[in-house]
Amino acid sequence: MQENELIRNAKNGDFTNYPEWINKHSGSMIRFAFQNGLSLEEANEVxxxxxxxLRNELRRLxxxxxxxxxxxxxxxxxxxxxNSAEPVPEDALPFKEDTLLxxxxxELDEKYRIPFILSFYHDLTNEQISIVIGExxxxxxxxxxxxxxxxxxNRKSLEFLKKSYNRLSVKFNAEQIFGSIVQQPIIKSKKKSISWAIISAIALTIIIILLPLSFTNKKEKPIVNAIDVESFANIEEKYKTERAKRQEKLQLEDARFDQLNFIRxxxxxxxxxxxxxxRGEIPRNLEKKVENIVEHLKLPSEMVADLQLEPLYESESASIEHAMIYKEKIVDLITMYNGILWDNRETIEAFEGGxxxxxxxMLSKAEFPSELQHAIDTMRKQSIQICAKNNTFEINACYYKSSIHDQLSYLYHQSARAYVGMMTYDYYLNNVNMVFSPNWIVQELAEMQQAIIQISKDESFYKELETNFSSFFCEVMKGKxxxxxxxxxxxxxxxxxxxxxTFNYQDETALPISYLVQPIxxxxxxxxxxxxxxxxxxTHESIIDVLKLAQEGKLxxxxxxxxxxxxxxxxxxPNKLYSTKIEKLYKEFKKNYDRTIFKELSPIYxxxxxxYANEMEDPMTMLKLFNFDTEGVYENEAEDWRATFIADWQKGFSLFEEATSIEFSNENIERFGRNYYxxxxxxxxxxxxxxxPLWIDRSGEFYLQELVHNPLPSSVEIPEMDIASIxxxxxxxxxxxxxxxxxxDEIDYMTPIxxxxxxxxxxxxxxxxTQYAFYYQGDGTTVIDKEQYLKKPNIYFPMNMENLYKTISFKGLEQDGNGNWPGIATLTVNEETNPSNESIVEINMMWTKHGWRIVYPLK
Structure with missing residues (x-):
């Protein structure tokens, strides 16, 4: 199924074909993460x-x-x-040479590493890489x-590493992402529905008649018997056990633990x-009610662990409610830990550390008073640590951007993530010199502004989000x-x-941060x-005005x-009128290379x-359809690029081979930087x-990006090489x-040799x-029937190639009268191991859409 169909189906709620698509590409994704320095386990998680x-974004793509x-x-x-937790181990790959490479x-700078990996190990074209990294x-x-x-x-070392990458054992199950695909409910027949409606109506009438008889004494209370008392006692005991577990996890004395608001x-x-x-009243669903109360006892770290098992991607309201409870518990714990730090302030003041x-x-193994040591030992598990305020260096407890916090962010509905991000702002504003963590700040503000743009102003936390963004941004840009x-x-x-x-890294993106920071x-x-x-x-007001413009889509x-x-x-x-017009335009453009002749025409021309210039073997005209003067495109090395294009040019196959249509649509225009693609x-x-691919500048002038035709088979030439060096x-x-x-299908990536x-x-x-599959099977073939070949293969098959021959070369030939593309591999005979009347042997080959094939029979 085509990718656009997958997206279209997702917008209609149909994810049926996505697990197959995910499993198809998951290996490449895991390898890409591994190739960038992660362990396989980390790569799998990322x-x-x-x-x-992607799953959460499908409907918006x-x-x-x-x-x-x-x-x-x-x-x-x-x-x-x-940030990977560990360096690359020495045994990351089976061969030491591969691991070192x-x-x-x-260790390459990401500027070089990312394009290189995508090109060499993922076979992406430069145009595809351009979409990924924006260059x-x-x-x-x-x-x-x-x-x-x-x-x-050398290239061989890189190729060997590619094989090692491909041999990595990667396992991934798409059901982890989508679960079982739920089918739409079956619509029952109208006739059956009417029948059941009649039966339901009769049943309802009977219930209404009998209902008063069930409540002869409305004021009578349910009797609490010994069984109820015993049942509650068991449930209460379970609650006390769960409560004690949390107190043990936090290693708190009763007085501290009892004052936590969520415990109270x-x-x-x-x-x-x-x-x-x-009072003699038995609450309904008693056991279930107590189970819910036990849920309220859970610590923030437990809430994240539960969320990993049952994420809230789909529910915005449930995500926000969960995030608010999580935040309340964090604030509660910070207040408690600050009390411990205050009570132990003399010990902390005496501790040297500047x-x-x-x-x-947080790292010390000194013998602190037990309560202080327990606090230090337990707080980090709740994404809390000891911090020092920027100016006063006063010691306090603060929530920080931990690995747990990062996990939490991606387990919620997208709109709720920014709400989680707000929890770290106190850490940045009061406890960290923000300019030393610009990447973190950019990430948090960027995510928050994205949520502000996307969500409705009617959302319960919109105002808090807007206010926090404005305050935090102002503090970074204009703080006291x-x-x-x-x-x-x-x-x-x-x-x-x-x-x-660092904020200005988004200077080509229509977002509030870009708009505000760039002119400054x-x-x-x-x-x-x-x-x-x-x-x-x-000011705060000017920031909020820009947020409004972005939300309205005007920015x-x-x-x-x-x-x-x-x-x-x-x-x-094919279309004769189109072909005729192309020939006329080519002749007109070739006169003085005036691009204005295309001004009122569609890019398809x-x-x-x-x-057509390729067909006419006219690389200069092809070159003139690129633009070297628009907003920096090619401007640095334009002359060298022109010369290289002409010198390296070879005629290739027409872009219109087996084409059924050509089209251009404005719907596909997207902005990249200050130009459009x-x-x-x-x-x-x-x-x-x-x-x-096309580039379009702001004035609407369009021009081609570099585009190379697939080379003709006749251009393939491999100089003589030793058989032993293969x-x-x-x-x-x-x-x-x-x-x-x-x-x-992948034979087309292999050379004739x-x-x-x-x-x-x-x-x-x-x-x-397998050997038979390499024979040419097209027009004019003389290959024998496969069954006949398999019966007596030794008649047709020569011996060991390295024993037979010393060297090999290849040359593609011009297209023959039947429209075929032949080629000849020339081998020199190894006369020591293969005495023969011939010193040279030729193997005829034929090019097909799926690569080169051997013409039967071999000499």
Missing amino acids: TMDTYII DENMPLLMTLYKILLEKLLRY HIKIV SAEDIEITIQAAIELLGE KADKEIMDIKDSMD RQKASLL NLIKEMEAEGRVPTFYQQAWR IEEMEVSEWRNSESWDRL EEIMFGKKPTLVNEKIDL VAGVYD AYVKIGKDQLEDQYI DKEWITYRYDYFTESKSF DIIATYFHAGQQGDFE
């Missing part, structure tokens, strides 16, 4: 989180955006925020080459039930401490400059960070202008002229659809893949069925 995020690229983007965002790749395809190509140079490894609340609810029993006192207290430092230095301190620039940074840089009118105007147009509109058009192919789609029935391990690996999968070597290898294994 992949799980990635699919969960654009059907025309590649779903797999969206998956890579989400995973990449998580990886860039993920793996470590070198992990231009041209910059990506340069970055990949730079990564290869930094690694300093649970105790009161139990006492209310007991009072009811004393500005690092808070951190050292910052103003004091600016007055003292006469300029913005360096570490604040760095923090603000530009003006500050001009004034050497001394003043900015935009900074002067920044993007204010920041980047209106989305350009081009000419929509779709043409079914630019795509057509580009392809779109594509021309060439529809194909038998092959995959082809997409020709990568035997690679050939064995490919052979094993074919025998296990019984799929030969790889095909021949694998053919000989199959024969050596006595696997003549």
Whole structure:
């Protein structure tokens, strides 16, 4: 099923085909995380989180955006925020050489590492990588080459590592994400429904008649008998046991534990039930009611553990309610821990540690008073730690961004995540110098602003969210401490400059943070960070005004202008009128390369002229359909790029091979940075659809991105090489893949020499069925019937390839009169081990859509 169909079905509530799609790509996702330095266990967890995020976003996705690229983007965002708990172990991969190379790749700067891995180990094109990381395809190509140079490894080593990656044992079950797919209820026939309605009505009448007889004495109370008393006593004992467990977990004395609000609340609810029993009233669903009270006893860490088993992705209201209870318990525990810290202030003051006192207290093994030591030992499990306030260095307990907190965020409905994020703001505002944690701050504010944009103003916590965002953002950009430092230095301190620039990583995104920060940074840089009118105007009110614009969907147009509109058009192919028009446009454009001839036309005609220029073997005209002068595209190395394009150009297959249609739609225009991205789609029935990428500037002028035609088979040429130098391990690996999968679809990725070597290898294994699959089966073939071949394979099969021959080369030939693409592999005979009248042997080959094949019979 096509990815756009999967998204369309999801919007209608049908997730039936997603588990299959998830299982298909989960191995690649886990390997991508592993290749970026995570352990397999961590990679599996991050992949799980990635699919969960995708699952929650399915209904909001654009059907025309590649779903797999969206998956890579989400995973990449998580990886860039993920800190692996351990370094890469020395035995991460079976072979030491592979592990060492793996470590070198992990240690590359992410700028080089990410594009290199996606290209070399995930076979993504530069255009696909562009979608994932938001860089231009041209910059990506340069970055990949730079990564290869930094690694300093030959291609064979990289290929061997690829095999090791592919052999990693990865297990993933899509049912962890989606569970069992629930089918829609079956609509029963109307006739049957009417029958049951009649029966129900009669039953209801009887009940109404008999109901008064059941309540002859309305004032009579239920009698509490010995069984009820014993039952409650057992239930009460269970409650006391559960209560004691929590007290033991926190290692608190009675006086401290009894003052926790959530414990007091649970105790009161139990006492209310007991009072009811004393009055002779038996509460309904007594056991269930007590079970709910026991739930109230659970500590924050237990609440997160339960949430992992039953996430609340689907329910916004349940997520918010859970988050509010969690927050109340955290505040309760912090208050209790602060009391312990205050009562032990003399011990804490005597502890040496300077500005690092808070951190050292958490790590110290000194003999503190038991209550203080118990507090230190237990608080971290609840995402609480000892902190020191920024200015006074006063020691207090605070909630912090722990691994538990990070898990909690992704177990809620998306709208509730920002509410969880607010819990860490006190930590940032009062206990941490915020400029030393700019990435955390950006992440939290970005998530909060996203929630503000998406949720309705009627939501119960919208105002709190809006107020927190405004306050936190103002504190970072214009806090009292910052103003004091600016007055003292006469300029913005360096570490604040760095923090603000970190906010500006979203400068090409239409979000409130981008809109507010970008002009401030530009003006500050001009004034050497001394003043900015935009900074002067920044207030709580101005921030809230920008949030309103974003929520109403008006901010993007204010920041980047209106989305350009081009000419929509779709043409079914083949179409003689379209072909004729393309030829005329090509001749007209070639005169002086005036792009204005396309101004009122759909981009499908630019795509057509580009392809026709390839057919006419005219790379200069193809080159002129790119634009080197728009907003930095190609501008750094334009001349070198032009020269390289012309020098390296080879004629390729037409983009319209087996095409059934060509179309362009404005619906597919998306903004990337300050330009817009779109594509021309060439529809194909038998092959995959082809997409020709376009860049569109703000004025509406469009131009092609670099696009390479698939090379003609006649251009394939492999110089002479020693048979002994053929990568035997690679050939064995490919052979094993074919025998296990019984799929030969990937032969098109193999060179003609790889095909021949694998053919000989199959024969050596006595696997003549696989060997037979390498024969050309198309028009004009003389290959014998498969059954006949398998009966007497030794008649047709030569001996060991390395014993027979010394060297091999290959040359693709021009298309023959029948439309076929032949080629010849030339082998020199090893006369020592294979005395022969011929010193040279030729193997005829034929190119097909699925790669090269051997022409039967071999000489």
